Amino acid sequence: MITELHCHTTASDGTLSPAELIERALAQGVKLLAITDHDTTDAIEPARQSAGGRLELWPAIEMNCSEPGPYEVHVLGYFIEPTHAALQTVLARIRAAREDRIAQMVDRLQSLGLELEMEDVRVFSRGPSMGRPHLARALVARGLVADVNQAFDRYLAQGQPAYVPRYSLRPQEAIEVITAAGGLPVLAHPGLIGTDEFLAGYVQAGLRGLEVYYPAHSSEQIAHLEALAGHYGLLTTGGSDFHGPGGSAELGQMRLPEAALQALREARVR
Ligand code: AMP
Ligand code: ZN
Ligand code: FE
Ligand code: FE
Numbered sequence: 001m002i003t004e005l006h007c008h009t010t011a012s013d014g015t016l017s018p019a020e021l022i023e024r025a026l027a028q029g030v031k032l033l034a035i036t037d038h039d040t041t042d043a044i045e046p047a048r049q050s051a052g053g054r055l056e057l058w059p060a061i062e063m064n065c066s067e068p069g070p071y072e073v074h075v076l077g078y079f080i081e082p083t084h085a086a087l088q089t090v091l092a093r094i095r096a097a098r099e100d101r102i103a104q105m106v107d108r109l110q111s112l113g114l115e116l117e118m119e120d121v122r123v124f125s126r127g128p129s130m131g132r133p134h135l136a137r138a139l140v141a142r143g144l145v146a147d148v149n150q151a152f153d154r155y156l157a158q159g160q161p162a163y164v165p166r167y168s169l170r171p172q173e174a175i176e177v178i179t180a181a182g183g184l185p186v187l188a189h190p191g192l193i194g195t196d197e198f199l200a201g202y203v204q205a206g207l208r209g210l211e212v213y214y215p216a217h218s219s220e221q222i223a224h225l226e227a228l229a230g231h232y233g234l235l236t237t238g239g240s241d242f243h244g245p246g247g248s249a250e251l252g253q254m255r256l257p258e259a260a261l262q263a264l265r266e267a268r269v270r
Contacts, residue, residue, distance in 0.1 A: 002252040003032040003261065005060070006076065006188070006211065006239025009047070011127035012037035013134060015244030018047040024245075026054055028252040032261075034060035034078060036188075036239070039094045040129040041082040062188060063094070063174040067198060070158065073171045074188035076211060076237070077178035079268050084181035094168065099130045101166035106135070108162040109155060114144050132156045133243070171198070172205040182270040184208045186237050191221040196228065203232050208267065213238025213254045235267055236260045 008014030009021050016024060018035065021043075025033050033055055035043045044059050051057055061077045080087060102121055109116050120142060125134035136151035145151045155162040169177075175185040186209035187193075187202060199207075212225040213236070229236045238256045240249035256264075 001031050001255075001258070001261070002029045003256050004028075004030045004239055004242070004252045004254075005032075005034045005058070005078070005237050005256065006036050006062070006214075006254075007033070007242040007251060008037055008062075008244075009035055009043040009127070011035075011040045011043040012129040013125075013131045013243060018043040019050040021251075022047055022050040022055070025251050028250065030055060030252040032056040032058070034058040034239070036060045036062040036076055037127075038062050038064055038129050038131060039091050039098065040127065041080070041088075041091070042128050044082050061091075061178070061183075063169060063178070065169045065171040065174050067171070071193060071195070071198075073193055073198070075171055075174040075178065075207075076186040076188045077174075077181070077183035078186060078237070078264070079270055080178060080181040080183035081270060087177050087181040090169070090173075090177050095129050097167035101164050102130050102132070102135055104164045105132070105156065105162045108164065109139075112155075112161060114139070114142075116142055116144065171202055175202060175205045175207055179206050184235065184264070184267055184269075186211055186235065189214045189216065189241070190225055190228075191217040199228065199232065203234070207234065209235035209237050209264075211238060212236040212260075213256060215240055215249045215254060235263050237264065 009018045035047055037043050058078055059080050059082050063075045065073045106118055120138040121134050124137040136148040139145045139151045178185040185207050188211045190210055210225050210229045238254040240253045242249050242251045
C-alpha cells in the first residue's frame with residue numbers, strides 16, 4: 001500500500017494547494033495521506049473536502065522546535081484534534097513569531113543593500129505559516145540570488161548575515177501539546193538532527209515514534225533508527241517531506257512497512 005505521512009501545502013511552505021496535493025497524491029497511487037504543514041492545521045479541512053473519501057486522511061502537523069545551540073528538532077503529530085484550543089493557541093503564537101522573524105530578516109537584507117519588501121515575501125506566503133523558504137523564493141523572484149539553495153547559503157541559513165533566530169517551542173513542549181490534542185508525537189527525520197543524545201528525554205516527555213523511513217536517511221541510519229525504536233518501544237513512521245513538484249522528493253516515495261502501519265492504527269486513540 002502506498003502511503004505518505006509527511007508533506008506540505010501552501011498553508012505552510014509547500015507549493016501545491018491542499019486540493020492540488022490531493023490530486024497529485026491520487027495520481028501517485030497514495031491510499032493514505034497525512035499533511036504535516038509547519039505549525040498550522042489549515043490544510044486539513046480543505047484537503048478532506050477535496051478528497052471526498054477517495055483516500056484515507058490522517059490529521060497531522062509538523063512543529064519546528066529547537067534545542068539550545070545549533071539543533072533544529074521537528075516534531076510530527078498524528079491524529080491530532082485540529083480544533084483543539086490549547087494546540088491552536090500555541091500554533092497562533094508560533095506563527096506570529098514566524099512572521100516577525102521574517103520581517104526582521106527582510107530588514108537585515110535591506111541593510112545589506114538588497115531591494116526587497118515584506119510584500120515580495122507575501123506573494124509566496126499565501127497561507128498562515130510564513131517561513132524562510134518563502135523569503136528564499138522572493139529573493140529568487142527579485143533576481144537577487146540564482147536559486148533557493150543560494151538564498152540559504154548566502155543569506156538565510158544559520159550563520160549567514162540575514163539569519164535571525166525565532167521563538168520556537170522546546171521539543172518536550174511540542175510533545176506535550178500534541179499529546180494533549182489527542183495526537184501521537186513522532187520525532188521527524190532524526191537522521192538530520194545527527195544526535196541521539198536527546199532521545200531518552202523526549203521519550204520521557206511522551207514521544208511515541210520515530211520517522212525512520214525518510215529520503216535523506218541512509219540504509220545504515222534506517223537500521224540504526226529501527227533498532228532505537230525497538231529499544232525504546234517506539235512506533236516507526238515514514239514519509240517523503242514533499243514540498244512541491246520539482247523538489248527533491250515525490251509523494252508516496254517512502255513506503256511504510258505493513259507492520260509499522262498496523263501498529264500506528266492500533267496506537268490511534270482518536
Ligand atoms: P523556517 O521554518 O522559517 O526556519 O524554515 C525552515 C525550512 O527551510 C525547513 O523546513 C526547510 O524546508 C527549509 N530549509 C532549511 N535550510 C535550508 C537550506 N539550506 N536549503 C533549502 N531549504 C532549507
Ligand atoms: Zn517545509
Ligand atoms: Fe522537518
Ligand atoms: Fe517537513
